Amino acid sequence: xxxxxxxxxxxxxxxxxxxxxxxxxxxxxxxFAVLIAVSLDRSTTFGGGDETFDVLATIGGSTGAPxxxxxxxxxxxxxxxGHEYRHGMIRxxxxxxxxxxxxxxxxxxxxxxxxxxxxVCCVLIGLACIGVFGLDMPTGxxxxxxxxxxVLYTALxxxxxxAFAALVRNQTAAVALLMLVPSLFEFxxxxxxxxxxTNTDDPQSSGGVTVILTYxxxxxxxxxYVQSSINGFLQRxxxxxxxxxLGGGTVMGVFVAxxxxxxxxLFLRRDA
Amino acid sequence: MALIExxxxxxxFGTHRAVEDLxxxxxxxxxxxxxxxxxxxxxTTMRLMLGLDRGQGSxxxxxxxxxxxxxxxxxxxxxxxxxxxxxTRKARNHLxxxxxxxxxxxxxxxxxxxxxxxxxxxGGRPGSFSLGMGQRLGIAAALLGDPHTLILDxxxxxxxxxxxxxxxxxxxxxxxxxxxxxxxxHLLQEMGLLADELVVIGRGRMLANGPVQDFVSxxxxxxxxxxxxxxxxxxxxxxxxxxxxxxxxxxxxxRGATAEQIGDAAxxxxxxxxxxxxxxxxxxxxFLAATGLDEEFRGTRAGxxx
Numbered sequence: 001x002x003x004x005x006x007x008x009x010x011x012x013x014x015x016x017x018x019x020x021x022x023x024x025x026x027x028x029x030x031x032f033a034v035l036i037a038v039s040l041d042r043s044t045t046f047g048g049g050d051e052t053f054d055v056l057a058t059i060g061g062s063t064g065a066p067x068x069x070x071x072x073x074x075x076x077x078x079x080x081x082g083h084e085y086r087h088g089m090i091r092x093x094x095x096x097x098x099x100x101x102x103x104x105x106x107x108x109x110x111x112x113x114x115x116x117x118x119x120v121c122c123v124l125i126g127l128a129c130i131g132v133f134g135l136d137m138p139t140g141x142x143x144x145x146x147x148x149x150x151v152l153y154t155a156l157x158x159x160x161x162x163a164f165a166a167l168v169r170n171q172t173a174a175v176a177l178l179m180l181v182p183s184l185f186e187f188x189x190x191x192x193x194x195x196x197x198t199n200t201d202d203p204q205s206s207g208g209v210t211v212i213l214t215y216x217x218x219x220x221x222x223x224x225y226v227q228s229s230i231n232g233f234l235q236r237x238x239x240x241x242x243x244x245x246l247g248g249g250t251v252m253g254v255f256v257a258x259x260x261x262x263x264x265x266l267f268l269r270r271d272a
Numbered sequence: 273m274a275l276i277e278x279x280x281x282x283x284x285f286g287t288h289r290a291v292e293d294l295x296x297x298x299x300x301x302x303x304x305x306x307x308x309x310x311x312x313x314x315x316t317t318m319r320l321m322l323g324l325d326r327g328q329g330s331x332x333x334x335x336x337x338x339x340x341x342x343x344x345x346x347x348x349x350x351x352x353x354x355x356x357x358x359x360t361r362k363a364r365n366h367l368x369x370x371x372x373x374x375x376x377x378x379x380x381x382x383x384x385x386x387x388x389x390x391x392x393x394x395g396g397r398p399g400s401f402s403l404g405m406g407q408r409l410g411i412a413a414a415l416l417g418d419p420h421t422l423i424l425d426x427x428x429x430x431x432x433x434x435x436x437x438x439x440x441x442x443x444x445x446x447x448x449x450x451x452x453x454x455x456x457x458h459l460l461q462e463m464g465l466l467a468d469e470l471v472v473i474g475r476g477r478m479l480a481n482g483p484v485q486d487f488v489s490x491x492x493x494x495x496x497x498x499x500x501x502x503x504x505x506x507x508x509x510x511x512x513x514x515x516x517x518x519x520x521x522x523x524x525x526x527r528g529a530t531a532e533q534i535g536d537a538a539x540x541x542x543x544x545x546x547x548x549x550x551x552x553x554x555x556x557x558x559f560l561a562a563t564g565l566d567e568e569f570r571g572t573r574a575g576x577x578x
Contacts, residue, residue: 003343003373010372014365015358083358091324092356092413095348096370098323098339272324 004097004106008080012110017079022118025072029122030129032059037129053138054227057126057146062227066183067150070157073118074178077111077161081263082171090272104264107162115158119151145245149224152249156221156256157182163259166267182218189216197238210240214251221252274334274347274421274452275300281320283313283327283476290316291327291476298454298469300420303447305467305484306456309563313476314456315352318425322350333421345374348421349414354429355406356413359399363390363409366398367416374417384412389438403430411439422446424455428462440466464555474563484555491561493553496531499523502543509541510534523547 012018033056040052054062061067084090097103123146130137138146157178164181165174193209200208213235214220224245235242243251276298283291291313298304308314321331322338330337333348341347357366367381385394388408393401398409407430414422422443428436436459443466447453457463463470470487472480480487500506503524507517515529526534531550538545553561 003375006372007369010365010369014361014369016360087358088353088356089358091319091352092370094324095322095338095350095352096345097373098341098344269326271319271326 001102001105004099004102005109007093007097007103008106008110012114015079015083017083018076018114021072021075021079022114025069025118026121026125028072029059029069029125033126033129036060037133037135040135041133049136050138050142051227052130052136053126053142054146054225056129056135057123057150058225059126061150061222061225062146064222064226067153067157067222067225069119069122070154071179073115073154074157074161075175076114076118077158077163078165078171078174078178080107080111080162081165082174085165085169086171094272100268101264104166104267108159108260111158111162112155116151116155119154120147123147123150146225149245149249153221153224153252156249156252157218160256160259163256163263166263167259169270186216186219189213190219194238206239206241208239210235210238213238214240214242217252217255220248223248224252276321276331276333276421276452276454278317278321278331279329281317281327281329281331283316283320283325289476291320294329294473294476294478296471296478296481298421298452300452301447301450302468303443303453303455303466304469304471305463306454306471306473307460307463307559307563308456308473308479312473312563314473315425316476317473318350318352318423318454318456321423322348322352324352343374343417345370345376345417345419347417347419348423349417349419350422351407351410351414351424351427353425354403354410355398355401356410357398357406360397362395363398363401364394366409367413370413371416376417380416380418384415387415387442388412404432404435407431408435419451421452422454424453426456426458428457428459436462460554460556460559472559472562479562487562488553488555488558491553491558493557493561494527495551496526496529496534497523497547497549497551498526498534498545499547500538500543500545502538502541505541506538506543506545509537509543513537 036056036059040055051062058067059069084093093103094100161174161178164177165171168174168177190213193212196209220243223242242248278297279295281291281294282289294317306314306317316325319325320327320329333341338344338348361369364381364385367384368378371378371381382394385391388411390405390408390412393405398406401409407427411424411427414424428439431439440462443453443455447468455466464484467484469482470480470484471478472487497520498506499522507524510517510526510529513529513533515534516527518525518527529537531548534548535545
């Protein structure tokens with residue numbers, strides 16, 4: 001296993017896309033954190049408090065917008081496996097490390113660690129902006145809670161990218177899946193549920209198809225960093241109670257674990 | 273030094289049987305050529321040997337499967353396809369990456385880069401490499417762990433004549449050190465110069481396995497050219513001993529009899545012989561004769577005839 005991790009360590013360090021993606025995520029975070037900090041600094045209506053940290057650390061993701069940094073970092077997960085197939089590297093990799101489980105596990109670990117580390121840096125950039133612009137510092141508990149949520153969501157997001165690439169063995173298709181499933185696919189499902197529910201006799205009744213909304217994995221996972229006042233607004237409107245940060249994170253975790261388990265099983269079975 | 277033993281290798285793609293019950297042995301200290309027409313299953317067989325493709329049978333290297341080898345690149349070096357690298361990862365880094373999990377020092381990386389003649393471009397990105405340079409990088413990767421066994425799929429692809437000569441000398445040298453070298457190639461003339469033993473397959477099935485000389489001599493294509501002023505007497509005498517006689521200008525070409533048998537037959541028949549020239553079949557002729565009916569993909573000549 002250590003051998004496979006050594007391979008991954010050199011692989012990540014010797015390819016430009018690693019630096020581009022991490023650098024891109026950090027620059028994105030810095031630029032937008034500064035812009036948001038400037039506007040919050042001038043705002044007379046913004047409440048401040050923990051919400052300042054929420055908005056800056058997630059670049060608006062806490063208000064229900066996508067956590068864009070995760071979309072950038074998630075490409076590391078796609079490339080981790082996608083490059084193997086796009087450039088015919090998989091056979092060379094498996095002649096260096098024949099144990100496929102070790103190869104797959106090393107990719108999972110390296111992807112999760114590097115994604116989590118990048119997410120932590122992004123959070124710290126948000127925190128630094130708060131300090132530089134003299135905005136409200138978060139409470140200790142909120143800092144830990146939100147940082148944990150962002151880090152976990154980003155790592156799971158990247159791992160889902162890894163799994164998509166391993167399942168379809170096509171980097172372009174995996175990128176498309178990672179970009180479209182959390183946004184377009186889940187949005188379409190939400191729209192269909194809304195249409196069905198609003199055409200029932202009692203749109204706000206609990207149960208029924210609305211339950212589906214609570215199990216949309218990326219939306220559920222986003223509850224780990226979305227403000228509780230916004231969290232699950234759509235579900236509540238339609239009579240479903242969202243799982244919250246812990247439950248939502250579990251839904252996303254189970255989804256990503258299932259993807260990874262399927263990808264690993266196929267990786268063991270398929271020809272390289 | 274490793275003995276490669278492939279036993280009952282088999283592989284299907286859907287309903288197509290790509291490799292069927294292949295068993296052979298590659299001995300240390302020899303170069304074993306792997307021949308077969310396009311689509312005959314050579315690359316699939318090599319991938320099966322290394323556990324990269326899932327199929328039937330097993331291959332052992334001194335009794336261990338590839339997956340059981342600790343630090344496998346130190347035991348078996350493989351080149352399985354052209355340009356198996358990321359185009360923007362520097363050549364040296366590509367080798368460092370493969371070396372890392374096998375406990376191979378960076379010093380060895382520089383050694384193999386020099387060995388394959390890529391020192392000048394070691395810091396370059398292989399996306400801009402020619403096919404030949406890419407092959408050299410692939411060969412460097414195969415040599416990285418100083419392995420006792422080499423499995424090379426078409427390593428001479430893209431190499432210029434100097435490169436082919438270099439590769440031939442390198443592989444012969446490595447075999448002379450007692451290593452096992454298993455190499456496929458479409459260059460039959462080159463294989464004739466390189467290989468000691470052959471494994472010949474067609475449509476995934478074994479056609480021949482053994483020393484190159486045996487394969488060529490057993491092809492039945494050797495002939496003897498005979499010039500004689502008494503062909504009217506000699507011809508029937510040769511046919512009487514089972515030889516086939518074909519007119520060729522003022523001589524005849526005799527198949528199915530050795531020069532000694534022809535001389536004895538001429539003596540017994542009282543025929544004078546002015547010239548007796550033995551002509552051995554080439555590896556190419558023997559290969560085409562062996563695989564003629566097992567060609568997976570056959571082109572057509574102008575006019576539509578095969």
